[in-house]
Amino acid sequence: MRIAADIFTIVAILTGAFFFLAGTVGLLRFPDTLTRLHALTKADNLGLGLVVLGLLPQSNSVFAGLKMILVWLLVLLASATVSQLIARAARRDGPPS
Amino acid sequence: MTSFLLAMTFFLVVMVAVGLFCVLRGASNADRMMAVQLFGTGGIAALLLVGVAHGTEGVVDVVLTLSVLAAFAAVAFVKADESSAKDENRPEQGS
Amino acid sequence: MSDALHLALIALLLALAFWTVVARETFAAVAGFVSYGLLLTLAWVALSAVDVALTEAAIGAGLTGALLIGAASRLRKTEAAARTEWPGRATRVLAAIVASAVAAAIAACVLLLPDPAPTLAPEVAQNLASTGVGNPITAVLMSFRAMDTMLEAIVLLFGLIAIWSLASDRYWGGRPGLAPVYEPNGILAYLARVLPPIGIVVGIYILWVGADYPGGKFQGGTVLAAMWLLLMMSGLHDAPAVSRRWVRLVLIGGPAVFILVGVLGVFVANAFLAYPAGFAKPLIIVIEVALLPSLAVTLTLLLIGPPQRSESPP
Numbered sequence: 001m002r003i004a005a006d007i008f009t010i011v012a013i014l015t016g017a018f019f020f021l022a023g024t025v026g027l028l029r030f031p032d033t034l035t036r037l038h039a040l041t042k043a044d045n046l047g048l049g050l051v052v053l054g055l056l057p058q059s060n061s062v063f064a065g066l067k068m069i070l071v072w073l074l075v076l077l078a079s080a081t082v083s084q085l086i087a088r089a090a091r092r093d094g095p096p097s
Numbered sequence: 098m099t100s101f102l103l104a105m106t107f108f109l110v111v112m113v114a115v116g117l118f119c120v121l122r123g124a125s126n127a128d129r130m131m132a133v134q135l136f137g138t139g140g141i142a143a144l145l146l147v148g149v150a151h152g153t154e155g156v157v158d159v160v161l162t163l164s165v166l167a168a169f170a171a172v173a174f175v176k177a178d179e180s181s182a183k184d185e186n187r188p189e190q191g192s
Numbered sequence: 193m194s195d196a197l198h199l200a201l202i203a204l205l206l207a208l209a210f211w212t213v214v215a216r217e218t219f220a221a222v223a224g225f226v227s228y229g230l231l232l233t234l235a236w237v238a239l240s241a242v243d244v245a246l247t248e249a250a251i252g253a254g255l256t257g258a259l260l261i262g263a264a265s266r267l268r269k270t271e272a273a274a275r276t277e278w279p280g281r282a283t284r285v286l287a288a289i290v291a292s293a294v295a296a297a298i299a300a301c302v303l304l305l306p307d308p309a310p311t312l313a314p315e316v317a318q319n320l321a322s323t324g325v326g327n328p329i330t331a332v333l334m335s336f337r338a339m340d341t342m343l344e345a346i347v348l349l350f351g352l353i354a355i356w357s358l359a360s361d362r363y364w365g366g367r368p369g370l371a372p373v374y375e376p377n378g379i380l381a382y383l384a385r386v387l388p389p390i391g392i393v394v395g396i397y398i399l400w401v402g403a404d405y406p407g408g409k410f411q412g413g414t415v416l417a418a419m420w421l422l423l424m425m426s427g428l429h430d431a432p433a434v435s436r437r438w439v440r441l442v443l444i445g446g447p448a449v450f451i452l453v454g455v456l457g458v459f460v461a462n463a464f465l466a467y468p469a470g471f472a473k474p475l476i477i478v479i480e481v482a483l484l485p486s487l488a489v490t491l492t493l494l495l496i497g498p499p500q501r502s503e504s505p506p
Contacts, residue, residue, distance in 0.1 A: 006098055009098070010101060013101075013102075013105050013146070014105075016142070017105055017108055017109065017112075020108075020109060020112045020139060020142070021112060023112075023116070023138075023139075024112045024115050024116045024119075027115075027116045027119040027120065028115065028119055033123065033125055033127050033128055036119070036120075036123075036128070036131065037127070037131060040116070040120075040131055040134060040135060040138075041134060041138075044135070044138035044139055045138060047138070047139075047142065048138045048139075048141060048142045051105075051142040051145060051146065052142075052145065055145055055146070055149050058098070058102075058149050059149065059157075060154070064157050067157045067158075067161055068145065068157055068160075070161065070390075071141065071145075071157070071160050071161055071164045074161075074164040074165060074168070074387075074390065075137060075138060075141060075164050075167070077168070077383070077386060077387065078137060078164065078167055078168030078171065078383075078387075079134065079137065079138065081168065081172075081379050081380070081382070081383040082130075082134055082137075082168060082171040082172065082175070083134070084379045085171070085172065085175040085379065085380065086127050086130045086131060086134070086171075086175065087127075088175075089126065089127045089130065089175055089178050089179065089182075090125060090127035092179075092182060093125050093126060093127060093178075093182065103194055103197055106197055106238075107196055107197045107200055110197065110200050110201060110204065110234070111200060113204075114200070114204050114207075117204075117208070117227060121211060121220070121223065121224060121227075126219055129219060129220055129223035130223065132223045132224070132226070132227045133223065133226055133227065133230075133257070135227075136226075136227055136230040136231070136253075140230050140231070140233075140234060143234055144233065144234055144237055147197070147234070147237050147238050148237055148242075151237075151238075151240055153237065153240055153242055154242075154405060155242045155246070155401075155405045155406040155407075156237055156242055156245075158242075158246065158397075158398060158401060158405065158406060158407060159233065159237065159242060159245050159246045159249050159406070161394055161398075162246060162249050162250050162254075162394065162398060162411060162414075162415060163230070163233065163249045163253065163254075165387070165390070165391045165394050165415055165418065165419075166249065166250065166253065166254030166255075166414070166415065166418055167230075167253075167254075168383065168387060168422075169254060169258065169418040169419075169421065169422050170226055170253065170254055170257045170258060172380065172383070172422060172425055172426075173257065173258035173261050173262070173421075173425065174223070174257075174261055176425050177219075177261040177262060177264065177265035178219070178265070180265055180370070181265040181268045
């Protein structure tokens, strides 16, 4: 049972790390502010979700696990809102560079 | 398991570092605001990983605080940028 | 693996600190500084100093960032003028010498520390049971060094009075900050409706958990202050006039309770701020709970600055 949980953790976190890698490659390769914002806020959120999912079997208590899920939901809410606000600021400050 | 989690933390710190380099090098204020957002996801994931790797109790509370405040800091940035943009436009509208 | 992580964190911290110092624009420098604060949180957790990490996350990354960004947007008008007054070579060389000397002195102090460093940790651990709280940091802050914590809360109040004194006579006692701009269907108004209820629960939870785990009134108060500021930034709620009686009462309430408990100690336990045996934990909880709203309101008003408008809306 322990081994199954550990394998689940490793697979989920590796998948999460892949999405973080994708987000960073997007930041490096995309040409302008709006597309970079897209890479940052979408891929990274999925990466964080997978990391949280992978860490759930390793947490000491159910309460700690619930708090980790709450963290992910809060980050989703924040990213969704903030990316819109930043995009609006980018449009106001001039043509995307 | 501990060394795997620490290796993943290391990987995420490198990812955040590279992302930070791109974002801070960017020309516009919007790029700078993304730096805060970058830590809001990548930094929080790294924090969770290192906390669980060390078995530190209470790291989830740190992350919880951070996830509430990261949104707040980003909004403060956007509002400050907005108000200074308004200030810059004012003389042009008057003329 | 742990070493590689620590080295990466050190390298990134140094690079980010350097970038923040050399950045020309204040806005960029603040973005660097906030990132630095978040990275420092990660470094403290990597060192297993969760109490420090929580404080850094709350104060360093959250509130200080908002405070500095407010300052940066106020300075923006004068930034171009300030840049033309480039200091002369002599000033710059002198500044470099002074800064290097300070850095060398700090480095020398760190290198000359006795090994093992002098510590009071065993004494704290021995006497922890007498305070009734499980977290040694809370025990030190609220019992063994309660005087420092009390003065800390009071000095914030003095800071607020100093900021208020910057108001022009016309607006003395008026509302601080700019008039709110409210967009009912804006995305910011949506966030300001959804996040604060969760944030308030998190803030109170952080206060409560401080008895046995990292947490406490300062960190909890910061979260509450951030939620209130979010409401004000979204325009859902206007800042209260600082002459309001309830504002003044909440501001002094926490420190007043703290001083009252301290004076009570003189009569009951023979020393200022001493807790009578067996009552340490309840009294600590009373002080923490009383300080939470005071700190939240103090930090909020510190961030929005001096009164800029008259009391009644136009």
